[in-house]
Amino acid sequence: MATRAELRYRDGRIVEPDYLNSVDEVDSLIDELLTGPAHENLAQIIHLDRPLMRPEWPDHELLIGVDRAVNLGVVAFTDSEGSVISAGSPETRAAPVYYLAGHWTELSDQVEIPIDIVRNALKEFLISGGKRPTCVPWKERFPDG
Incomplete structure (x- = not known):
């Protein structure tokens, strides 16, 4: 199974993404x-x-973030089963x-986790073919909606 993924995080790179080509690139990205x-x-x-729902429309999204000010990060995942x-x-x-x-x-509130778990979540996501990482403690993203 491939580990290639589109990556968007920089100003000016939303339309034309960067790419993660291997798990080895995860630490550099973080x-x-x-x-x-x-x-x-x-x-x-x-x-x-992962398949597309329609041309150029993915069936999932993984968000990862890190905040150096608090040395914590966040992971969010959305697919047909929820967010x-x-x-x-x-x-x-x-x-x-x-x-x-x-x-x-x-x-x-209270969504930030250790950066090591963020790193592991992205690695697991890539290795698994785009499945929701199991190393993350999850809760509903939009519980009231």
Whole structure:
């Protein structure tokens, strides 16, 4: 099974994505998100082995983010079975904000997890062919909607 995935996280690279070509590139991506511009700390990943719902419309989305200020991150996954987000401990921030290519995304309360779990989640996602990672504690992303 291939591990290639489309990657969007930089300003100006939303229409034309970058690519993750192997699991070996995950650590470099996370490190780049940690050290890059604060307005580019969230990435959208689409696994290329999964089917399209219609031309150019994927059947899933994985979001990963890291925030160097708190040394934590977030993972969200959406597919036909629903939308889930990482379940952080009660001590993590309420409504943290992450940025995908300069566009802010406010998240629900207590969703931040250790960065090592974010790294492992992306590796698992790539190896599994785009399945929801099992190493992440999940909760519903939009429980009221």
